[in-house]
Amino acid sequence: MSTTNEPATLRGKHLLGIADLTPEEIVLILDTADAMKEVGSRAIKKVPALRGRTVVNLFFEPSTRTRTSFEIAEKRLSADTLNLAVASSSVVKGESLADTVHNIEAMSPDMIVMRHASSGACEFLSRICKSRIVNAGDGMHEHPTQALLDAYTIRSHKGRIAGLKVAILGDLLHSRVLRSNLLLLRKLGAEVWVCGPPTLMPPGIERYGVHPTTSVDDAVRDADVVMMLRIQLERMQGLFFPSLREYFSVFGMTPERVALATPDAIIMHPGPMNRGVEIDSAVADAPNSVILEQVSNGVAVRMAVLYLLAGGSEA
Numbered sequence: 001m002s003t004t005n006e007p008a009t010l011r012g013k014h015l016l017g018i019a020d021l022t023p024e025e026i027v028l029i030l031d032t033a034d035a036m037k038e039v040g041s042r043a044i045k046k047v048p049a050l051r052g053r054t055v056v057n058l059f060f061e062p063s064t065r066t067r068t069s070f071e072i073a074e075k076r077l078s079a080d081t082l083n084l085a086v087a088s089s090s091v092v093k094g095e096s097l098a099d100t101v102h103n104i105e106a107m108s109p110d111m112i113v114m115r116h117a118s119s120g121a122c123e124f125l126s127r128i129c130k131s132r133i134v135n136a137g138d139g140m141h142e143h144p145t146q147a148l149l150d151a152y153t154i155r156s157h158k159g160r161i162a163g164l165k166v167a168i169l170g171d172l173l174h175s176r177v178l179r180s181n182l183l184l185l186r187k188l189g190a191e192v193w194v195c196g197p198p199t200l201m202p203p204g205i206e207r208y209g210v211h212p213t214t215s216v217d218d219a220v221r222d223a224d225v226v227m228m229l230r231i232q233l234e235r236m237q238g239l240f241f242p243s244l245r246e247y248f249s250v251f252g253m254t255p256e257r258v259a260l261a262t263p264d265a266i267i268m269h270p271g272p273m274n275r276g277v278e279i280d281s282a283v284a285d286a287p288n289s290v291i292l293e294q295v296s297n298g299v300a301v302r303m304a305v306l307y308l309l310a311g312g313s314e315a
């Protein structure tokens, strides 16, 4: 599944963030996802790569796309999967994360896929667990598999990442998707513009080597990729802009604004979308929107990550 000059597997035992991956490892994951996508197109969508391995999905925050696509990916690789329903677990009785995970580990899983509201929760788990840890989103830190599936989707449309102008707009401050995407896109050589209100601009974002702006027109002009981010009201404890209506009028992605991008630009959004807030329905549902394709590609990319972390054997 690998081509020459690429590593045959990942160096690390865990996938905690894009920050830990080399450009070669990112390309290896994307190339492996190509092979996994082919598995998903078969009548029998299953390979024995993770037969006999147990994967626990531990989601402490809501999820539609990430949780279901990890579960589908695990099943397609023939793993035994378990979803811990946190809301009906002993977490609600006050059991700590460490105790919860030590008890799960007593049942000998091989991998734990975790989403948690606290930044660094997956790194903490990797220090106290024997299992391999996959970060499915930790607080405002990273969401590495989202960035990988975004890169896979971009590459499948544009044939490359290097040299593309990628505009990322929306709630930059609270977005783990942003952080993972900035790291990945810069490692692979994209030119990245980020745009949002000054109150939602992370301090020091220039250190990622990106172009920050509050002008939607400047961000979108001649962009090859326009990626919208959700306004994360659940993480806002104060007013970051006067009203949702005003936010949409200044920063919402409309067909008129998309017209500034290159004629073959693609529209992306990690979901869930706030239609009429960060994105107009006419843009979300346009022919150049690849939003549902991102979701489809998530299965292949997560299969690739699980397969490579397991050692890349028996596919």
Ligand code: CP
Pocket: 062, 063, 064, 065, 066, 067, 137, 146, 270, 271, 272
């Ligand atoms: N993109 C994403 O993480 O979506 P979910 O919250 O539904 O998993």
